[in-house]
Amino acid sequence: MNFTETDEQVALRAAVAELGRKYGYGYFTRQARNGGRLTELWQEAGKLGFIGVNLPAEYGGGGAGMYELAIVLEELAAAGCGLLMMVVSPAICGTILARFGTPEQRRHWLPKIASGSSIMAFGITEPDAGSNSHKLTTVATRDGDTWVLTGRKVFISGVDEAEAVLIVGRTADAKTGKLRPALFVVPTDALGFSFQPIDMDILMPEKQFLLFLDEVRLPADALVGDESAALLQLFAGLNPERIMASAMAIGSGRYALDKAVSYARERTVWSVPIGAHQGLAHPLAQVKIELELARLMMQKAAVLYDAGDDMAAGEAANMAKYAAAEASVRTVDQAIQSLGGSSMTSEFGLAGLLANVRTTRIAPVSREMILNFVAQHSLGLPKSY
């Protein structure tokens, strides 16, 4: 076991942090408030090889792993400008296509995803299914050489910026007729595909959408990989999703903690800086410890994932996402307390950040579903739902 990052990883962290500082939280909030996007940052990160650092080198990626991709997102978020679509495009979609896509799908999509010139969104959540993916009703039926896909999706991020959405639907097993999951790449300009923005109360440039798939006709090769292996494919994408959601939360927590610590060092309302009072210093030390613990679990999950141990990575990625959400929410809340009234100003932006990190307790998988997973799989308790 080794807790020392390689020279390449240290250099990557430093280079991403420098890019993050160039844009920062001011850019992020300005774009969010004005309805803008993070396009310049996304494109620059893509050109520098950061967006596709985990994807195979033969398709234009960096040939590294989820550990490195998590470094990129953590450092950008720590600079105040995390890129939500990194959780989706290179992590979920890129990974699934790299591992299970047909040679043609890999050739077509991976170079674009790796360079950042194209974004792929991911749609699993449905209005009437939510946490229960067994209740998905988006169904694809075979019609000659084509698939016809019908259904609804909700809360899908970044569809307006995406060239395609990786949709989790279901197909009927030819022998039994039973519905089982299947993944389809659906171009956002496909006939029968439409989307509507959802008004959200979070300060984030990436928007969420309701998707309507009304008899969307897709070529046979829109189906990712092998129809019978979709569950495996899905799990292969969900571990990276959880690792990356952890990276974003931990980075955001680090951003808030930095702000709080600098403020607490300077701000003096009695005779000493407020950071000298243990009533303020101890809670900040506590959240520092909680962030570091969550980070350790995220790094363990990434290392296991990169070593090809999907099962062990699954447990660690769930635990990391749980811990990262809890730690980041407590950190931002404590940072708010440390800044007093200033925390509520747009200048510091911590109030807006609280809603963002609070989302990590719900998405991409809720705290309760993680606790269900751990109770059942790690502790061997009976399934409760």
Ligand SMILES: Cc1cc2nc3c(=O)[nH]c(=O)nc-3n(C[C@H](O)[C@H](O)[C@H](O)COP(=O)(O)OP(=O)(O)OC[C@H]3O[C@@H](n4cnc5c(N)ncnc54)[C@H](O)[C@@H]3O)c2cc1C
């Ligand atoms: C900002 C944002 C971005 C998102 N981006 C995407 C995206 O790009 N793609 C995508 O597919 N989805 C996305 N989502 C959706 C997200 O993954 C879901 O909101 C999340 O999985 C929870 O589903 P739900 O909202 O339907 O909650 P529900 O399933 O309705 O659950 C509501 C509450 O009940 C709890 N609950 C449900 N079942 C149980 C149980 N058995 N035991 C205990 N508690 C339970 C849940 O934990 C939750 O707290 C996004 C959501 C947000 C907020």
